Amino acid sequence: MIVEPNAPLQSHNSFGIVAKARELVRVRGEQDLRDVLADPERGPAPKFVLGGGSNIVLTGDVRPLVLKMEIPGIRVVEDGPRATLVEAGAGVPWHDFVTWTLDHGHPGLENLALIPGSVGASPVQNVGAYGVEVQDRFESLDAMDLVTGRVFTLDAAQCAFGYRDSVFKHAPAQEGDFGLAGRAVILRVRFRLPKPWKPELGYLDLQRKMAESGVAQPTARDIYDWVCAIRSAKLPDPKVIGNAGSFFKNPTVSPEQCADIIAREPNIVHYPMPDGSVKLAAGWLIDACGWKGKTVGHAGVYEKQALVLVNRGGATGGEVVTLAKAIQTSVYERFGIRLEPEPVVV
Numbered sequence: 001m002i003v004e005p006n007a008p009l010q011s012h013n014s015f016g017i018v019a020k021a022r023e024l025v026r027v028r029g030e031q032d033l034r035d036v037l038a039d040p041e042r043g044p045a046p047k048f049v050l051g052g053g054s055n056i057v058l059t060g061d062v063r064p065l066v067l068k069m070e071i072p073g074i075r076v077v078e079d080g081p082r083a084t085l086v087e088a089g090a091g092v093p094w095h096d097f098v099t100w101t102l103d104h105g106h107p108g109l110e111n112l113a114l115i116p117g118s119v120g121a122s123p124v125q126n127v128g129a130y131g132v133e134v135q136d137r138f139e140s141l142d143a144m145d146l147v148t149g150r151v152f153t154l155d156a157a158q159c160a161f162g163y164r165d166s167v168f169k170h171a172p173a174q175e176g177d178f179g180l181a182g183r184a185v186i187l188r189v190r191f192r193l194p195k196p197w198k199p200e201l202g203y204l205d206l207q208r209k210m211a212e213s214g215v216a217q218p219t220a221r222d223i224y225d226w227v228c229a230i231r232s233a234k235l236p237d238p239k240v241i242g243n244a245g246s247f248f249k250n251p252t253v254s255p256e257q258c259a260d261i262i263a264r265e266p267n268i269v270h271y272p273m274p275d276g277s278v279k280l281a282a283g284w285l286i287d288a289c290g291w292k293g294k295t296v297g298h299a300g301v302y303e304k305q306a307l308v309l310v311n312r313g314g315a316t317g318g319e320v321v322t323l324a325k326a327i328q329t330s331v332y333e334r335f336g337i338r339l340e341p342e343p344v345v346v
């Protein structure tokens with residue numbers, strides 16, 4: 001077990017916020033976790049599970065014991081006539097995993113290319129992009145209970161996936177409650193990649209790429225390349241400008257609420273959902289309130305995409321949270337809609 005006291009976290013969070021972990025343990029296998037749990041001091045101590053740090057805002061030094069997930073490994077569990085089952089360790093970088101599956105002839109995750117972070121975190125907020133969510137390809141995962149040390153397996157229903165949501169985002173208020181946040185650490189995840197492969201081209205950006213390229217029947221590799229190109233053009237690279245991707249979830253309203261808003265704001269961007277509700281583009285709401293390109297302290301709103309908050313250099317987590325709150329207030333005052341943040345504030 002590798003333990004690092006006073007570990008700097010700036011390179012472990014995509015916002016690039018300066019903070020330290022009082023103690024960081026590199027988790028390279030299940031045994032490292034067992035050693036932590038067996039330790040008389042570390043065992044009962046509060047813990048924070050860290051993947052790639054691309055969906056967190058650090059508001060100060062982290063007092064709980066940081067478990068930095070570095071469990072490696074990718075393997076094909078089963079290659080059947082109707083699907084390939086692939087498993088990856090929690091510490092495998094997500095994009096490397098997507099690339100590996102394509103390189104090895106197992107398409108199905110190409111729409112999720114270039115999402116930062118780790119495989120272990122991908123079920124936590126049910127990552128999604130360009131018409132595909134992790135839940136669409138998910139088979140099961142193994143996790144360890146951080147109190148008892150018991151390893152257990154969850155299927156998709158048990159993960160309770162929702163839009164940027166799962167059982168891992170909810171903390172149990174009392175024993176027996178729904179919710180595994182802070183209680184379980186994901187060790188490895190299995191994905192079911194269906195055969196025959198079918199392209200997912202529902203998103204306008206992908207349709208544009210298809211038209212531009214003149215490719216009528218794209219391969220999974222074409223879609224992967226297009227997704228990488230679209231994302232690189234739209235989103236700031238965290239290595240250059242600190243950020244955590246989309247800072248707010250797209251809110252969902254009833255058709256009546258939507259009609260009421262359209263009467264006042266005819267240009268509002270909205271998407272009818274299969275369940276009858278209407279999804280609004282959070283980026284549009286923020287832009288309409290005049291936030292795009294603004295700076296408050298050392299934090300700001302990205303010039304090209306109002307949904308992305310950025311570190312202009314030297315931002316603290318407090319400054320990011322203050323900016324996020326100011327945005328929430330103005331969107332609420334103008335539209336009556338409460339924006340919900342996507343990243344976890346630590």
Ligand SMILES: Cc1cc2nc3c(=O)[nH]c(=O)nc-3n(C[C@H](O)[C@H](O)[C@H](O)COP(=O)(O)OP(=O)(O)OC[C@H]3O[C@@H](n4cnc5c(N)ncnc54)[C@H](O)[C@@H]3O)c2cc1C
Nearest residue numbers: 049051052053054055116117118120121127128186244245
């Ligand atoms: C530029 C950019 C673009 C992005 N685009 C998208 C996008 O298109 N779609 C999307 O859905 N997200 C997107 N994100 C958000 C982010 O990439 C995902 O949420 C990603 O899954 C986070 O992974 P991570 O390993 O960095 O998690 P972290 O930020 O380290 O952790 C996030 C949460 O998951 C928990 N966690 C992490 N690992 C584990 C584990 N093994 N077991 C239990 N809990 C764990 C942490 O405790 C924390 O609560 C983007 C982020 C950036 C910076």
